[in-house]
Amino acid sequence: MFDRTYRQRLEADLAQWEADGVIAPAAAAGIRNVLPPLSPGINIAVVVAIVGGLLIAAAFLAFVAAHWTEIARLLRLAMLIAGMVVAGGLGAWFAATGRTVLADLCASIGAIVFGAGIALVGQMYHLGEDFAGGMLLWSIGAFAAALLTGSRGALAVGLVAACIWTCMRSYDAPNVLHLPFAAVWLVAAALAFAWNSRVAAHLVALAVLPWWIASSLRFESGGVQPAFVLANGAALLFGGGLAIAAAPLPSARRLGTVLSIYGAFALAVVAGLEVTTVDEIIRIRDGSAPTQPLWAILCGAAGAILAFASAKITNRVGEAVAGCAIGLVLVAAPIWPASQAGEPWLAYAALLGAMLCLVVSGMLDEERPRVVAGWLGIAGVIAGITWAVKGSLLRRSAFLAAAGIVTVAVATALNRALPRADK
Incomplete structure (x- = not known):
């Protein structure tokens, strides 16, 4: 939750509680006094300044590009170095005057100019x-x-540069797993942890996805199914995020929470991909080809183990249910029949159960992103089962009806059991 949004909600709650007599006015004033001041946001002047800086930078680049062949080499190098120095100097000045957003923008422009300098x-x-x-x-x-x-x-x-680098390396050597990217990613994760920044955590979580996608699309690696490889990556991201969030440090909790959110959504997307791509739209394996490499299986197993370990540390039942969701998605891969005859009903049931577990997990832990991810996964799996190319639509409708009856029966049993537990 963003700090400013949280403050607005807290202020509204304090006013309501004070009006209802739940807390005394002195208590409300004491809560307001102990809150740290909010960091300055981005106002209209800052936005206009950012646009102006970008226009000046674009004009500089356009001028250099238009006269590039007419400029001597040493002068070109001097202009590139001057661009980085000016960006760094302005950033230092903005940082000294407390304009952190503009200072961050200058550092970003300097990094972009550095990349352009390498190419030129x-x-x-x-x-x-x-x-x-x-x-x-x-x-x-x-x-x-x-x-x-x-x-x-x-x-x-x-x-962004690291993601392009690893995708190019994976394309150049499709039979070799590009592990050096993991070291680069860990450096970025360490920075996000040290900064205790939600923005940095989101960037780190997004950056890991291209590597997994590029690794899963290496079709030359013996008929590996991309959806199953992606499932292992989503499991590791989800379970690893839960385990990191279980640490007592606030920075670890913030980083782990963001990673687990991306892992939950990735798990939901992968569940739909397993139904719609494996033996349906994309066929890249035969009956004897392995569906996933050993390293990917180990990553998925590690994700499930980390989720259960996190549940043990935090004593949160929802995280244990999340571990079950991870396990069911991973189990769907080996039980998927390799033969052409029949349909993988057990795999369908496992994926539906996994997404239901994801919804229940989010409700138990009061994690709304996890609930949303679970519902999206349920919709994707049902849509994949219903509109898949292969098999009889009548049998699929019977399967969905049976799954619905079982789910309603479980809901009825829970409805009768929960009040007794409350008592």
Whole structure:
């Protein structure tokens, strides 16, 4: 929850509680006094200044590009270096005057100019055409800028460059798992942890998705099913996020919560992909080909174990149910029949149960994103079962009806059991 939104809700609650006589006016005033001051937001002047800075930077780049061939090489290098120095100097001045948003913008522009400098220097001096290596160098420079300045924008630039780098490496060597990206990602995660920043946590969570997608789409690796590989990645992101959030440190709780949210949504998307792509729309395996590599299986198992470990540490039943959701999604892969005959009813049931567990988990822990992810997953799985290409629609309708009857029976049993537990 963003701090400003939380403050507005707290202020409304305090006013209501004071009007209802729940708390004394002195208590409400004491709560307001102990709250730290809000950080200054982005006002109209800051927005206009950002647009103006971007226009000036675009004009500079357009002018240089228009006269690039007419400018001497040394002058080109001097202009690139001057651009980075000016961006860094303005950022330092804005930071000293308390204008953190503009300082972050200047650091981001400096990181972008650094990347442009790498490309232009390579073009001028006809260096080797290792575009992926250039992206790695750009990423390292942007991470250095983020580490020195605390800029979230520079971190975003570094992560984008790193994602392009790992996707290019995966394309160039499809039979080799590109593990170096994990080291780069851990550096970014360490920065997000040290900063205790929700924005940085979102950037880190988003950055891991391209690597898993690129790794899962390596069709040359013996007929591996991309949906099953993605399921293991979603499981590790979800369970790992829950485990990190179980740590007592506030920064770990913030980072882990964001990672678990992205993991929950990824798990819901993967559940729908397993139904709609495996043996239905995309066929890339035969009866003897493995559906997922060993390293991916180990990652998925680690995610489930971490979720249950987190539930043990925090004593939250919802996280244990989340571990069950992870396990059911992972179980759907090995029980999916490799033969052409019949339909994977058990796998369908496992995926529906997984998404139901995800909804229940979010309700028990009062985590709304997890509930939303579960409902989206249920909708995706039902849609995939209903409109799949293969099989009889009559049998699918019978399966959905049976699943609905079982679910209603479970709901009836829970409705009778819960009041007794309350008593």
